[in-house]
Amino acid sequence: xxxxxxxxxxxxxxxxxxxxxxxxxxxxxxxxxxxxxxxxxxxxxxxxxxxxxxxxxxxxxxxxxxxxxxxxxxxxxxxxxxxxxxxxxxxxxxxxxxxxxxxxxxxxxxxxxxxxxxxxxxxxxxxxxxxxxxxxxxxxxxxxxxxxxxxxxxxxxxxxxxxxxxxxxxxxxxxxxxxxxxxxxxxxxxxxxxxxxxxxxxxxxxxxxxxxxxxxxxxxxxxxxxxxxxxxxxxxxxxxxxxxxxxxxxxxxxxxxxxxxxxxxxxxxxxxxxxxxxxxxxxxxxxxxxxxxxxxxxxxxxxxxxxxxxxxxxxxxxxxxxxxxxxxxxxxxxxxxxxxxxx
Amino acid sequence: xxxxxxxxxxxxxxxxxxxxxxxxxxxxxxxxxxxxxxxxxxxxxxxxxxxxxxxxxxxxxxxxxxxxxxxxxxxxxxxxxxxxxxxxxxxxxxxxxxxxxxxxxxxxxxxxxxxxxxxxxxxxxxxxxxxxxxxxxxxxxxxxxxxxxxxxxxxxxxxxxxxxxxxxxxxxxxxxxxxxxxxxxxxxxxxxxxxxxxxxxxxxxxxxxxxxxxxxxxxxxxxxxxxxxxxxxxxxxxxxxxx
Numbered sequence: 001x002x003x004x005x006x007x008x009x010x011x012x013x014x015x016x017x018x019x020x021x022x023x024x025x026x027x028x029x030x031x032x033x034x035x036x037x038x039x040x041x042x043x044x045x046x047x048x049x050x051x052x053x054x055x056x057x058x059x060x061x062x063x064x065x066x067x068x069x070x071x072x073x074x075x076x077x078x079x080x081x082x083x084x085x086x087x088x089x090x091x092x093x094x095x096x097x098x099x100x101x102x103x104x105x106x107x108x109x110x111x112x113x114x115x116x117x118x119x120x121x122x123x124x125x126x127x128x129x130x131x132x133x134x135x136x137x138x139x140x141x142x143x144x145x146x147x148x149x150x151x152x153x154x155x156x157x158x159x160x161x162x163x164x165x166x167x168x169x170x171x172x173x174x175x176x177x178x179x180x181x182x183x184x185x186x187x188x189x190x191x192x193x194x195x196x197x198x199x200x201x202x203x204x205x206x207x208x209x210x211x212x213x214x215x216x217x218x219x220x221x222x223x224x225x226x227x228x229x230x231x232x233x234x235x236x237x238x239x240x241x242x243x244x245x246x247x248x249x250x251x252x253x254x255x256x257x258x259x260x261x262x263x264x265x266x267x268x269x270x271x272x273x274x275x276x277x278x279x280x281x282x283x284x285x286x287x288x289x290x291x292x293x294x295x296x297x298x299x300x301x302x303x304x305x306x307x308x309x310x311x312x313x314x315x316x317x318x319x320x321x322x323x324x325x326x327x328x329x330x331x332x333x334x335x336x337x338x339x340x341x342x343x
Numbered sequence: 344x345x346x347x348x349x350x351x352x353x354x355x356x357x358x359x360x361x362x363x364x365x366x367x368x369x370x371x372x373x374x375x376x377x378x379x380x381x382x383x384x385x386x387x388x389x390x391x392x393x394x395x396x397x398x399x400x401x402x403x404x405x406x407x408x409x410x411x412x413x414x415x416x417x418x419x420x421x422x423x424x425x426x427x428x429x430x431x432x433x434x435x436x437x438x439x440x441x442x443x444x445x446x447x448x449x450x451x452x453x454x455x456x457x458x459x460x461x462x463x464x465x466x467x468x469x470x471x472x473x474x475x476x477x478x479x480x481x482x483x484x485x486x487x488x489x490x491x492x493x494x495x496x497x498x499x500x501x502x503x504x505x506x507x508x509x510x511x512x513x514x515x516x517x518x519x520x521x522x523x524x525x526x527x528x529x530x531x532x533x534x535x536x537x538x539x540x541x542x543x544x545x546x547x548x549x550x551x552x553x554x555x556x557x558x559x560x561x562x563x564x565x566x567x568x569x570x571x572x573x574x575x576x577x578x579x580x581x582x583x584x585x586x
Contacts, residue, residue, distance in 0.1 A: 235431070237433035238435065244394055244426075245446075246423040251450050255446060259437050260436065
């Protein structure tokens with residue numbers, strides 16, 4: 001692992017390198033890199049022969065030490081405005097790799113960790129083969145629920161946001177109260193209040209409708225805050241310019257304020273959709289599911305129960321990641337585009 | 344000469360801070376009144392009260408003889424006759440120059456698409472920007488944006504135009520193009536109330552100058568008199584600092 005040499009401006013004194021004495025480079029970061037290199041050496045070479053598990057333990061400790069030193073070095077370099085951030089980063093990466101390798105090598109050697117068994121349990125091909133059909137139906141249900149709740153939450157949330165922004169206290173206070181209440185409650189509590197509470201006063205929903213209602217109520221509070229922030233982030237002059245042209249408040253909102261806020265609001269709304277995809281699993285797990293109504297996680301639970309294998313959970317996790325990670329990247333792209341194009 | 348704007352004992356407080364302390368003011372048809380004064384004197388607040396972007400706390404405002412503070416007056420109708428241009432342009436960034444000028448024509452005056460487009464294009468031509476009709480505000484210089492803002496206000500065919508330090512946010516080399524448009528507007532007989540620090544414009548274009556300080560109009564009269572031979576101590580102190 002080669003250390004990135006700190007850059008030196010032309011005309012500056014000769015670069016003493018990462019191991020030389022240079023007070024403009026964080027000493028902590030440098031020490032971290034030295035320890036990291038030692039950890040890598042220990043893990044790979046085990047210089048003195050003898051009991052490998054001892055060397056592995058030492059290397060694991062050294063690797064963790066290098067990570068901590070690297071983190072401290074990076075922090076100090078940043079705080080004092082000196083070089084060493086990239087050295088610290090190298091120490092973190094090298095130390096972490098050495099520690100992980102040494103730890104798992106040790107675990108394999110003393111028999112506490114069996115990679116073959118791990119693969120066999122978590123990626124059992126016989127179980128994997130049974131999953132696609134049920135998982136596809138589960139995924140459709142997950143996306144259907146999340147999408148329906150998102151659309152409904154955008155409607156409810158926009159309404160609540162306009163109430164929150166109202167000048168009239170008797171409109172504003174209830175809306176603020178709704179947002180505080182819903183955002184302040186754990187999703188589990190909300191689920192029990194709506195799905196298991198409402199039947200006691202004679203309101204019974206099917207599990208699907210229940211899930212939609214719970215997810216919508218939950219998301220609407222966050223969506224309301226997204227809209228409120230998006231509208232309030234606009235310069236005051238936009239509303240004033242619209243009103244000075246004789247536009248009534250409602251027309252100024254619909255033709256000047258909301259169209260501008262809508263663009264700023266797309267990335268956070270997409271983030272909320274990601275959260276909904278994940279929340280769907282919690283809500284469905286809590287209220288129960290039938291073969292027809294189960295979501296992706298429900299399908300995984302059913303499969304796990306009949307095969308006694310954690311493979312369906314692993315597979316479900318990967319499918320969730322395949323949905324959420326690309327969406328997260330998309331959020332990042334849209335945010336960057338908003339920042340650069342303020343036209 | 345008919346009076347377009349009349350302020351009677353106009354007062355405005357923000358909390359405990361009294362910004363306007365009983366302003367009496369008139370502007371007649373075709374007048375160009377430059378309002379001068381130190382920062383914090385209340386000149387912008389006075390302007391913003393005239394179309395009730397600020398709600399006055401006392402006194403009366405008459406636009407074409409109508410007391411616009413009276414209950415039952417539709418302030419949105421009043422604002423159609425009172426154009427305003429802001430220091431920070433406040434163009435709508437999601438609309439092109441043409442879209443900015445057309446928006447209120449469509450949504451407030453309810454003109455047809457082609458009628459609104461025609462009127463907007465002629466107003467853009469009026470400020471020399473017909474070739475920028477399809478540009479977005481971010482693609483225009485500050486001076487061009489401010490000219491679009493003037494065209495947007497003019498398109499409503501206002502009876503009076505309010506200018507609130509419209510060149511203060513501009514780079515020096517862009518000030519002239521905006522002042523030129525305003526000078527032309529004045530020569531066409533538009534009634535204008537101009538809060539400004541541009542003494543050259545006040546001297547050359549204003550029919551009258553009002554000096555405001557500490558929430559009151561201290562002195563008003565022809566530009567030569569107020570700028571070059573001010574009677575009041577406070578006016579003199581201000582002019583000696585700014586000239």
